[in-house]
Amino acid sequence: MFDFGVVTQWIDELLRSFLPGTAATLVELVLIGLCLLVGYAVIALILIYAERKVCAFFQCRIGPNRVGPYGTIQSIADMLKMLTKEIIEINHVDRFLFNLAPFMVIIASVLAFGCLPFAKGLHVIDFNVGIFFLIAVSSIGIVGILLAGWASNNKYSLIGAMRSGAQMISYELSIGLSILTLVVFSGTMQLSEIVEQQAAGWFIFRGHIPAFIAFVIYVIAGTAETNRGPFDLPEADSELTAGYHTEYSGMHFGFFYLAEYLNMFVVAGVATTLFLGGWMPLHIPGWEGFNQVMDYIPSLIWFAGKCAVVIFIIMWFKWTFPRLRIDQLLHLEWKYLLPINLCNLLLMVIVVVFKLHF
Numbered sequence: 313m314f315d316f317g318v319v320t321q322w323i324d325e326l327l328r329s330f331l332p333g334t335a336a337t338l339v340e341l342v343l344i345g346l347c348l349l350v351g352y353a354v355i356a357l358i359l360i361y362a363e364r365k366v367c368a369f370f371q372c373r374i375g376p377n378r379v380g381p382y383g384t385i386q387s388i389a390d391m392l393k394m395l396t397k398e399i400i401e402i403n404h405v406d407r408f409l410f411n412l413a414p415f416m417v418i419i420a421s422v423l424a425f426g427c428l429p430f431a432k433g434l435h436v437i438d439f440n441v442g443i444f445f446l447i448a449v450s451s452i453g454i455v456g457i458l459l460a461g462w463a464s465n466n467k468y469s470l471i472g473a474m475r476s477g478a479q480m481i482s483y484e485l486s487i488g489l490s491i492l493t494l495v496v497f498s499g500t501m502q503l504s505e506i507v508e509q510q511a512a513g514w515f516i517f518r519g520h521i522p523a524f525i526a527f528v529i530y531v532i533a534g535t536a537e538t539n540r541g542p543f544d545l546p547e548a549d550s551e552l553t554a555g556y557h558t559e560y561s562g563m564h565f566g567f568f569y570l571a572e573y574l575n576m577f578v579v580a581g582v583a584t585t586l587f588l589g590g591w592m593p594l595h596i597p598g599w600e601g602f603n604q605v606m607d608y609i610p611s612l613i614w615f616a617g618k619c620a621v622v623i624f625i626i627m628w629f630k631w632t633f634p635r636l637r638i639d640q641l642l643h644l645e646w647k648y649l650l651p652i653n654l655c656n657l658l659l660m661v662i663v664v665v666f667k668l669h670f
Contacts, residue, residue, distance in 0.1 A: 313607050317433025344436055348426055352574055357387040359573040363627060370631040399562035409463035414567035416456030421571040423449035428581040429503050431591045431612040443491060443501040454480045461556040472555025475545050475638060479536060482645045486533035489653040493526040493660045494586045507590035514589035522660040527587045529649055534579035541630035545638050580622035584615060591615040
């Protein structure tokens with residue numbers, strides 16, 4: 313399996329061959345930032361197109377089919393429209409916080425995006441406390457949402473932001489406990505190490521019932537954390553117009569729009585990394601021929617394919633189930649998911665202590 317570390321090391325040696333150490337490091341930081349931003353934008357455009365096609369499939373429609381072959385350029389056209397639209401000035405708002413909010417949301421999304429190990433040797437941030445860092449930076453987004461609702465001076469925006477705050481803070485507990493369950497199983501918080509440990513088998517299979525329960529709860533809580541249906545109460549069109557970003561237009565609205573889709577990708581990427589082996593291929597003990605064939609598939613394809621499966625499940629949720637009421641949404645977390653998660657964490661501790669796993 314190809315190791316992208318060879319490419320990154322070659323670029324590092326090339327830059328340091330004709331630049332001082334500090335300048336080479338600075339150029340590398342700029343290149344990494346550009347790669348993250350380009351990847352961020354491209355993945356968002358792909359997910360927007362995929363969302364429309366999946367929605368059309370579930371509703372027995374065709375979806376985008378006019379701009380470009382099979383409507384593939386529709387997302388690009390929408391992006392250009394969003395970039396060129398006027399940012400409307402709203403009276404009686406807190407201008408500094410109003411303008412700061414979308415940037416906080418997008419920064420939190422980009423930081424979490426940079427934590428993912430996309431392929432073998434292809435990761436930006438690889439701390440020994442990577443899980444802790446990931447949870448910390450992904451939680452910053454709620455501050456931007458609360459600022460957007462408060463600074464808009466609009467009752468619908470404020471109600472949407474309060475709903476979103478209650479929802480995201482509640483479901484972060486289930487996400488954190490699901491992740492902690494896998495940290496207990498792996499014994500490390502370093503994402504690359506977690507992926508390496510799954511060379512002999514993905515954790516969703518090796519971790520027995522606790523790992524599967526943690527995966528199911530993580531997907532449900534991750535769907536709620538990204539404010540997607542059936543947990544899209546903060547943006548309930550029939551009640552709150554557009555929720556916390558009602559007063560936003562132009563590029564500022566585009567930031568919220570992009571962050572929603574990239575947060576969905578981050579949720580899928582973390583699920584892939586922790587439960588589905590990350591970029592590791594599927595290996596079955598004793599099937600050496602099959603395992604060799606799987607090793608020929610590039611690690612980046614494995615990661616992207618697994619993320620696509622999880623994203624499809626999240627989209628399936630949205631276009632299948634009706635929107636929950638806010639009380640139902642919070643009851644699901646505090647009365648069901650959280651107690652199940654706590655019991656599941658205890659069960660995983662028992663599995664690890666008595667070595668009941670594969």
